[in-house]
Amino acid sequence: MNSKENNSSKNLEDSIEKLSKNLYLESPDLWIEFSGKVNDNIFDEMVLFFAIKYNYKSIVEHAISNNLIDLNAPSRNNDYPNIKEHLIFIAKQNKSLDILNYLEASSSCNNIDKDTIVKKIDDSTSNSNANKGNKYFPRYLCDHCNHNIFESGYRVSESIEYKYSLENDKPIEVSRKLSNLVVCCNCNKDLKDISIESLNELCSIQNCTNCGSNLTVVGITDKSKMSFDNNLGKFSNISKSYHCSKCDSKISEKQREFFNIVR
Ligand SMILES: [Zn+2]
Ligand SMILES: [Zn+2]
Structure with missing residues (x-):
């Protein structure tokens, strides 16, 4: 030592x-x-x-x-x-x-990379496909290099504002916030039109955003609503919506796309 x-x-x-x-x-x-x-x-x-x-x-x-x-x-x-x-x-x-x-x-980025590598190894070692079964791996392709950033990693920086403090004789942190900018770790270019929130959402696309239940387990309920048409004097105009079967909250547009549910 x-x-x-x-x-x-x-x-x-x-x-x-x-x-x-x-x-x-x-x-x-x-x-x-x-x-x-x-x-x-x-x-x-x-x-x-x-x-x-x-x-x-x-x-x-x-x-x-x-x-x-x-x-x-x-x-x-x-x-x-x-x-x-x-x-x-x-x-x-x-x-x-x-x-x-x-x-x-x-x-940081390196760790995201490392985690992903570990995950990849896990996936390839669990050679039974049935085991992976319904496991969902999120996907968002970089506009510039076409890598899936969930595999190659993405970086978000935090901006920290300092001011000099007479009391402490040194700069002190007054605020910190995550920047809205997401950068692809593979090509180092900015990813437009995507926020950290929407990336998080993609990760849980199989899950109900309200109760967190896996929709492929609890199921999705479809509901039809008819509205009354005054001109015709009867109910028509059926609108459909899709809900988590457990807590009844509406599933998102993206989830509908993901599960291939067409109206
Ligand atoms: Zn890229
Ligand atoms: Zn739910």
Whole structure:
């Protein structure tokens, strides 16, 4: 082990020890749970939650760089789609900017590429097609290079506004927002006419946008509505709409196209 590695493992040990003290003061039960996990080298969502809350970046780095946690796994907190989103929220809430940048960097283009490669390997190793069955892989072709950006990756940047603060003697962050611009990772050109929201929507096209049920499982109900025609004095003008059979919310235009449902 070289001296640099030595330093970082010393740093990690220090951080774990300090965090352990913080948690002991917060609640001895919490401390027992935390100590048990860390002793077993378990760095899960709960451990990282407190590491971020008390701003110990080295713990977060250790867990992520050694793949001790899958950031894309579902969060135990149902308000977030995955662990990564939950941790990013905690970092923002606690203004742990270093950790926030680190978490966001680990969701950059390279990682999208890596995830996709992993996914591809998974797909090709599960040689039973039946297994893949109805699994939907979203598709959006880049206008410029014709690659499916869900495979080759896409990049969205965040713009952060700083102002100088006399109080802190340094620039401080006043706002941050995602830019609307989506860039293809393969050809590095801008993708017009697509937003991050609509890309997310494409990913869940099989799912009801309201209750999240898989429509190929719960089914789609079609409804016909007749309206009364005053001139003819009778009901006519049938209009049709399509709904999630579970929660009855209307399926989107894109979903209709995707499932090939013609009016
Ligand atoms: Zn491209
Ligand atoms: Zn639904």
